[in-house]
Amino acid sequence: MVFLQNVLFKFVRKSIRKHLRGKFIDTLRLSVKGGHGGNGLPKYGGVGGQGGAVYFVAKEGKTLKDVLGEFSNKRVVAGNGEESSKARILGRRGLDREIQVPVGIRVLDDSGSLLAELDEEGKTCLAAGGGSGGCSGNSFLGKIGHTRTLTLDLKLIADVGLVGFPNAGKSTLVKALSNASPKIASYPFTTIRPQIGTIEYADYRQITIADLPGLIEGAHANFGMGHKFLKHVERTRLLLIIIDVFGFQLSQSHRKRNCLENIYSLNKELELYDKTLLEKPCVLLVNKMDKEGAIEEICKYDRYFNNLEDGLSHCPEELIPTQLINFERIIPISAKSVTEIDKVKQSIREVLDEKAEQKMRDVLDDKQRQAKLAGKLYESGPKIG
Known part of the structure; x- marks a missing residue:
């Protein structure tokens, strides 16, 4: 009897949690990582490819639920840069990852500081940069990409x-x-x-x-x-x-x-x-x-x-x-x-x-005041001739 009560209690609690989660999400934490830079080729002075970057792009019609559906593990990693080789001295850049987010998103770092505000269609934010490719300046060893955890905080935009x-x-x-x-x-x-x-x-x-x-x-x-x-x-x-x-x-x-x-x-x-x-x-x-x-x-x-x-x-x-x-x-x-x-x-x-x-009207009045001020400054300036 006690076992049956425990099973029923867990089922009810799980159902309540599922109901409260609902369909609307206005906050989401993501771990983002730029791609590793490719190694250079010391023998020929080859340069490794730059690691790919992770970007956020504001898109109308998108929701944070869509983002969560695409990245269910809440982790986004860009592609690594190509290593230099005899066939390709300059390694190709790693593949960038673009994350389409709803218009109205604020991007916050771990400390809560505002990194970007994507309040217009098409606005872009660099979430994580890729590591530089290996070259003579870094012993031909590619660098790791930028890694951090960011919070996407949605503020609805309505009239x-x-x-x-x-x-x-x-x-x-x-x-x-x-x-x-x-x-x-x-x-x-x-x-x-x-x-x-x-x-x-x-x-x-x-x-x-x-x-x-x-x-x-x-x-x-x-x-x-x-x-x-x-x-x-x-x-x-x-x-x-x-x-x-x-x-x-x-x-x-x-x-x-x-x-x-x-x-x-x-x-x-x-x-x-x-x-x-x-x-x-x-x-x-x-x-x-x-x-x-x-x-x-x-x-x-x-x-x-x-x-x-x-x-x-x-x-x-x-x-x-x-x-x-x-x-x-x-x-x-x-x-x-x-x-x-x-x-x-x-x-x-x-x-x-x-x-x-x-x-x-306020904008027009302000422009007129600025034009009048500019005219007065011109009239009071030094005369030539």
Whole structure:
């Protein structure tokens, strides 16, 4: 009987581990090694071939799961250089190994230092160089290639990042806005891995939106999903903050916070992780307005949404942020209402376009200022003749 229980326990534990591993991978460690340089030929002064190198190349449509499938042992070795011989005095270079990785990859060494950021299609990073070929300068002995262990850290690139506490309705919203099919249920932490959806418009415009695991207090210090969540917000152009109009309670041991307190809490988590996130344009969605009592609940706090500073007196001291977030739009919604979803889609597009136009105007103004400054310097310079 005890033996049977142990077997069943191991089977259940293995099944749980397999389920939690899931399909999405955003971090992968690889051991890379450049090829050995070929030996030279002392009798004829021959030079051995250079060892091959290992490169990372950013490629659209690739995932870290694809990389793991290609290199299941997590080890990549480039080809060795050819040795010099009477038939070929100059040995041929070893075969390079090219690893195609997703766009948005950061390459980190063992110390955590950033070696490269592959955030555009076609960007390349030298992961491990090959050893030099043998010649008169090194006693005709080829050198070993560079060996190191690197971490590939993926930060999703999406136009919009959806931020909120668990069970705020993020997955329902993403499903309604886009062609993504996230798991949806009426309990917290349904989303345990990021999802990317695409919002499509009648004129064929497309905007990508990232549905990320629910945030909890302390995420900036890597509690809960922590940095696995927050790092994916860094490359978005717009934050879409969604809150439950009735507030949120993480567990029975935590105090329930109302919707206004949740805004301050999310604000502080983003600030503590990276203050620059608060400089991104932001839209606030107050969800679950279709439920009974929602109107009465939002009326208690909506006057503070446009000016969060006025509501600080209602905020617990531990939640007060140093820098307050500024909302471009505040939209009460029900994620199940088609009409309200269309309003959200339109608002997302308008804010992104407004910010893009503003950025272009700022660049143009900067160029004009530089041109005026250059003209003044020319006029004030020494005159000849």
